[in-house]
Amino acid sequence: MAEIREAAEAMEPALALLRAGEIVAIPTETVYGLAGDATNGAAVAKIFEAKGRPRFNPLIAHVATMAMAEEIAEFDPLSRTLAEKFWPGPLTLVLPLKAGSAIHPLVTAGLDTIALRMPRGFGARLIERLGRPLAAPSANSSGRISPTTAEAVADDLGDRIQLVVDGGATPVGLESTIVKVEDGRLRLLRPGGIAAGELEAAAGAALVRGAKNGVEAPGMLASHYAPGAMVRLDATEVEAGEALLAFGPRRARNAGAAVAMRNLSEAGDMREAASNLFSHLQALDRSGAKMIVVEPIPHDGLGEAINDRLARAAAPRDSGASYK
Incomplete structure (x- = not known):
C-alpha cells in the first residue's frame, strides 16, 4: 500500500x-x-x-x-x-x-x-x-x-x-x-x-x-468524474433508497427518504460548492445507494464547471475505455 x-x-x-x-x-x-x-x-x-x-x-x-x-x-x-x-x-x-x-x-x-x-x-x-x-x-x-x-x-x-x-x-x-x-x-x-x-x-x-476537433484536452470524454452509483441531475423529488446531493437551503420533495445526504453549500455559495463537490460525491457513493440524485444548481460563475462535472458523472457508461 x-x-x-x-x-x-x-x-x-x-x-x-x-x-x-x-x-x-x-x-x-x-x-x-x-x-x-x-x-x-x-x-x-x-x-x-x-x-x-x-x-x-x-x-x-x-x-x-x-x-x-x-x-x-x-x-x-x-x-x-x-x-x-x-x-x-x-x-x-x-x-x-x-x-x-x-x-x-x-x-x-x-x-x-x-x-x-x-x-x-x-x-x-x-x-x-x-x-x-x-x-x-x-x-x-x-x-x-x-x-x-x-x-x-x-x-x-x-x-x-x-x-x-x-x-x-x-x-x-x-x-x-x-x-x-x-x-x-x-x-x-x-x-x-x-x-x-x-x-x-x-x-x-x-x-x-467547446472543441472543434474532438478530444483536445483532458476531461473532455463524455463520461467522466463518475461515482460507482448512477447519477440523476436536476432532481426535484427523492425516491426511497436514493442518496441526495443537495444545494442551498431548500430541499427536494421527500428528501427525508434519502439514505444519505450531503449539501454542497447551505448558503448557495458556488466556491464552497466547488470545493465540496468531489468529496461529497465520494461520501454519498460510500452510502451504498444505487442512485445519487442532485438538486438543481445554477449555471452562472463556477456553476458552469460544477454542472459540467455532474453532467459527465451522469453520462451513459457503456464499455468506454474510461472505466478500465
Missing part, C-alpha cells in the same frame, strides 16, 4: 521516486495529481497504467516558471496575457508544442499541442527542484471522482503507487479551467476553477465554448 507522508516531510522521498522514473500522488490547489516526469516515457506510461486511462486522452504538463513553459510551447500574445494574469493558479492553456520539446509524445496523445499549467504550493516547489515538467492528471482511476484529500487517493490507488503526499484538503476542489486561443479567439475546452467571466474580463472578449 502507498505510504502517506505530510508535505513538510515528503519533498526528498518524492524527488527520489520521480528521478527513478516512478510516479507520486501530490496535492495541488485544484485536486490531487498523479505526477510523473513528463519527459520520461516510462514514467508517463505508469500514469496511464495506474489510472487505467485511455491513451487518446492527453495529459496536462505542469511547470514551475514561465521560462520552463517557454521551452515547451509557443505563446501567442493573448495566451501570454492569461498566463501573466492567472499563473500560478487553476488555468490550463493549450498551446502549440515547440519543435524539439523534451515532452514525451505520450503526454500529448499524438496532438501537436500541449496543455500547460503552473500550480501553486508543493507541486510548484517539487517541479522546481526536479528541474523538469510533471505530467499530473487527477490521482484517481480514470473516469472516476477526482480526489481532494490524500485519503481519497490512497483508497483508490493505494495498491498501485508508492507515495501519496498529504497537503490537506485542496482549496479549489475542481480541476483547472482549460482554454485554447484559436484564430485569435479564446475557446473554452473545459470549465473549471476559474470562472468564464474572469477569463472574458482578462481577454476583453467572449469565450467560444
Whole structure:
C-alpha cells in the first residue's frame, strides 16, 4: 500500500521516486495529481497504467516558471496575457508544442499541442527542484471522482503507487479551467476553477465554448468524474433508497427518504460548492445507494464547471475505455 507522508516531510522521498522514473500522488490547489516526469516515457506510461486511462486522452504538463513553459510551447500574445494574469493558479492553456520539446509524445496523445499549467504550493516547489515538467492528471482511476484529500487517493490507488503526499484538503476542489486561443479567439475546452467571466474580463472578449476537433484536452470524454452509483441531475423529488446531493437551503420533495445526504453549500455559495463537490460525491457513493440524485444548481460563475462535472458523472457508461 502507498505510504502517506505530510508535505513538510515528503519533498526528498518524492524527488527520489520521480528521478527513478516512478510516479507520486501530490496535492495541488485544484485536486490531487498523479505526477510523473513528463519527459520520461516510462514514467508517463505508469500514469496511464495506474489510472487505467485511455491513451487518446492527453495529459496536462505542469511547470514551475514561465521560462520552463517557454521551452515547451509557443505563446501567442493573448495566451501570454492569461498566463501573466492567472499563473500560478487553476488555468490550463493549450498551446502549440515547440519543435524539439523534451515532452514525451505520450503526454500529448499524438496532438501537436500541449496543455500547460503552473500550480501553486508543493507541486510548484517539487517541479522546481526536479528541474523538469510533471505530467499530473487527477490521482484517481480514470473516469472516476477526482480526489481532494490524500485519503481519497490512497483508497483508490493505494495498491498501485508508492507515495501519496498529504497537503490537506485542496482549496479549489475542481480541476483547472482549460482554454485554447484559436484564430485569435479564446475557446473554452473545459470549465473549471476559474470562472468564464474572469477569463472574458482578462481577454476583453467572449469565450467560444467547446472543441472543434474532438478530444483536445483532458476531461473532455463524455463520461467522466463518475461515482460507482448512477447519477440523476436536476432532481426535484427523492425516491426511497436514493442518496441526495443537495444545494442551498431548500430541499427536494421527500428528501427525508434519502439514505444519505450531503449539501454542497447551505448558503448557495458556488466556491464552497466547488470545493465540496468531489468529496461529497465520494461520501454519498460510500452510502451504498444505487442512485445519487442532485438538486438543481445554477449555471452562472463556477456553476458552469460544477454542472459540467455532474453532467459527465451522469453520462451513459457503456464499455468506454474510461472505466478500465
